[in-house]
Amino acid sequence: MSGSPRRGRSRTGTCSPQISWRSWRDSLHHASPILRATWGMPRPSAGSARSSTSPRRAGATPHKVPPTPYPDATTIHERIAVAPVPPEGAHVSKPLSANDQAVQKLADELWKEMLAASPIWGTFLGIEVNDGALDDNSDAARLRDRAMWEKYGKAAAAIGDDGLDIEWKITRDLMRVGAEIAIEKDDHRMDLLSSVDHMDGVQTMLPQIATFQDAKTPEKFAKLVSRLKAFPKFMDGYIERVTEAEKRGLVASKISTERLIAQLDGLMAIPASESPIVTAANVAGDAERAELTKIVAEYVDPQIKRYYDAVSGSYRTKAREVPGLCSAPNGAELYKVAIRSWTGLTLDPKELHEIGLQEWADIQEEMKVISTKLGHGGSIEKLRDAAESDPANVAVSKEALIVRIKEDIDRGYAAAGKVFGRFPKAGCDVKAVEDFKEKDAPAAYYFSPAADGSRPGTYYVNGYDLPSRFLHALAPTTYHEAIPGHHFQIALEMELEFLPDLRKHASHLAGNAYVEGWGLYSERLADELGLYRSEMERFGMLQGQAHRAARLVVDTGIHAFGWTRDKGVEFMESVGLPRTDAEIETDRYIAWPAQALCYKVGQRAIQRTRKAIEQRDGAKFDIKSFHDHAIGHGQIPLPVFEAEMPNWVKPTA
Template sequence: MWSIPWRSASSAAKKEGVTSLSEETFQAMMDFSPIFATLVGVPGWDDRLEDISVDGQQSLRARLTDVLARVEESDEDAVARDVIRHQATSIITRIDARLVEHTVSRGLNAPVAGLLRSASQVDFSQRRHLVPHFLDQAGQRLLNTDRRPLRRHVQGGAAYVERFLASPRQEWEGDADLRPAFARYREVLLGLPGRDDEQAGLCWLPDGEENYRKLVRDYTTASYTPAELHQLGLDLIAGLREEYAEIGSRVWGTGDVPEIFRRLRTDLLWANEDDMLVDAVKTVARAEAEAPNWFGRQPLARCEVRFVPEIDRQNAAFAYYEDAALDGSRPGVYFVNPLNATGRSRTVSEVTAFHEAIPGHHFQLSIAAETELSNLRKFAFIDSYIEGWGLYTERLADEMGLYSSDEARLGMLGLDAMRAGRLVVDTGIHALGWSRQQAVDYLSENTVMDHTEISSEVDRYIETPGQALAYMVGRLEIQRVRAEAEEKMGSRFDVKAFHDLVLENGVLPLSTLADLVTDWAGRP
């Protein structure tokens, strides 16, 4: 996410070949996240780390403010202008929220944890000499701020770095002596006072309420207020309890939701780590075989299933997807985290594979990357579209007949409840002033996640404010525009054509996607 030499942010916009505002915006996006550029195989950033100094981020902010001032008069088409506006505003919002000054553990915006997670996945040979400077920048941001991370996150971030320091030298380090810089950063963490769990959210930090409101708009690309999203989550949770009762009656002969939750937490656990991986491989293969009946276009890139690297397991999510490289040098990878496998429910294995791999993120991101669209349209950071599609495919998989049992369908409901619960908990923490324990208690009562998962999830929401809202908001919007198209087109509606339309137009704000579907459905 991220001298000598340090390529300045201002010069990056003037790279040879920048011929459009779309490309200029894309250059700024990659300057904001150079490791992402390497991860997906976009050349030009392999010798870069993000400049997270105050001056560096303000320079990038000024470039994007200039982009916004020119977008209306540009010769870009309407869709491209929508994406340009969103991406420029999004990065400005994240810079203004100063997330690097209080995100140190496992949040998606945590600079050092993100560096360590990515280092073994991409070529670090041209950028490893920049790591000490980057670590010192991260430390300086933490020392010179009026905000503080949670105390528990300070401890977690320090422990993550300590595990790295205690591990054998890794291949990505090469011959560079990087560990003293990591040790310095760890000492900075250990010297921070941290804030209490009772003040977990942005609303307790300077300008926090305004920052959160903008982050909500950024991540959802919708006009919901935090209060509206909170109530939407409560309503969805209530509806899901009825679905639990229906399927639970078939599986166990009981519609009592607390009893169904108890059995899901205790009766259907993994026997060992290897079974988790084997099941994921079989599930992805089954989805791949059925996909041609629901999608006109299949990605060329392969999707592999692997365990999360051991050093990352304590801080990683229980599953995630990494994009394939544009040049075909690396497949898309669905990572499964075996941490505490024997204490986790088997029921969420299938639904997670459908979301992260096929027909979820692997189809979505690979198909976009394989189109002739601009890089901006292929790789825009728009979580409501990306995660909305992933969540949409969890229910689509049921239409496709991919779930192997009612127990697996209960897993589908389990992740639905998690995403509905996120609407309640994320807004509760950051807008309503909930403590960390309030969030833990709510998810314990209304989802089937075990204590380890709930604790990890809540810490993620605290450190990545607003991002967790994107999943359910995006899914509901994709379902809405599909339903409207089906009603308007009647027998002319073709689900393959609908899915191709959604995926072949790249990453879009939800309102832009809705306009495209409305136009498509209205054609004779």
């Protein structure tokens, strides 16, 4: 099984406002899967010759990391600078207007319905709504979800601006836009496209539940057992969706289909006693694991075989040879829907493609400056080779990798007080990506803390093929995922008492570009703070920035312009990714149309907004106020962010 969270990271191939089991990955940050930049570049193979901008081919012989997890991580840095209250001027307690109250009531009602519809989502949020059940995955449930969004979208649109506080206006618009996107996605039956998903499909669901669900008491263990026993019924609806997708021609790409089949093959070869569900479960002891083994053998494994049969038969023969959405029925319109659902914006694929190419060119110029400083004559190729040939640039062990990450987090915490007025209460764990999904998972990602404070945030790092993951590119990923990136952003969001639950946990409804943009912005912010140890680490940061620029090019290339998989892989190699990672990344873009656009789209909006306020305030620009407001209102749609930040951020006295 393979996959990763998406919050938002949030994750059906497009950020899904529809309430289903996928909702958890759409709101935890990642899914969302929050999915992050790959760190690490390949060692050059003997005799290779490349120009500074040519595709970078496969490097060292793949090295299989022994299937042993990282040492248990401990919660770190449970520090508080200031209690998480709204930034100054953001929100003050005052009587609610009639329209404020109407929005509050509507948001609370919607939130309750969303949780009731998705017990799995509640589990991943740390909210025990119904931990003994799986979601209703039937077509009747899909229609109920649609009716729910039609009802709440209409009600939200009917609430006027008169007397409406800005925070309640954001909440109202979130419901309205989220409903529009959910209905639009249902109109185009985007759920059928995601019924085969090698990144975060149903094959990843139960192991993730087992990892997060507390089952240490007899009562809680019984709920986990009940949930596993419900899997056959859940799969009835899922396989119906596969069948319907085949009938309508809304099938996945051949690439995604073949990757999924390989994953299912691997799962079926694992004895029930070694299932990731059994090994990852938070249970009291061996007796409970023995019972889980029996449950998995009886209720889970036959369903995996059933899913395998559904996908590996006639569906497999109909999978799309051309990987992009452009090859699907009404593909151009599907891609527009995907772009809006992920970014919350209506954007032109051609314009995004050109922006990506220009950003890549600009970043190369920055790389050449570093190359000159380090004595490589402005050659990016020589600079890259110097990084890859340095034995000290590779972690000697997984333990050393974890130590390095913790050092970077220490550095981030120490410097954050210069540009932030508030720190989150929740700590940040560092853990390895689980063995069962590391081969297909991204290099790093982040899971949010539990809503009740019982679980810290978790930064996952992938140790697969460790020799190819160079340390000079590790720090930018850590600053993206942890401090001052997603951990600050998401942990603080969950602690904002003035936000309604809908805003804290479901603001992915209007897209993920804000949250992913913040992570990418944080990599540049770390450079401003002097957090990178060397010019070589700064080069690693620029490689990551180039990677995200390339995502604009490759995602649009594949889904709008008919690029082949090989062309996408070659372009990703040209910005410095090793062949293995370039293939994983490209296949991810194929499986999740438009998700990869969020990073640069969001970063550019944040940078553009900051520049405008800096120009307005000059020497009185308050960087702490800017950052506290940037992550002090929960996740908000980018148009709202750009419109309201100048009102929230005030110059210093």
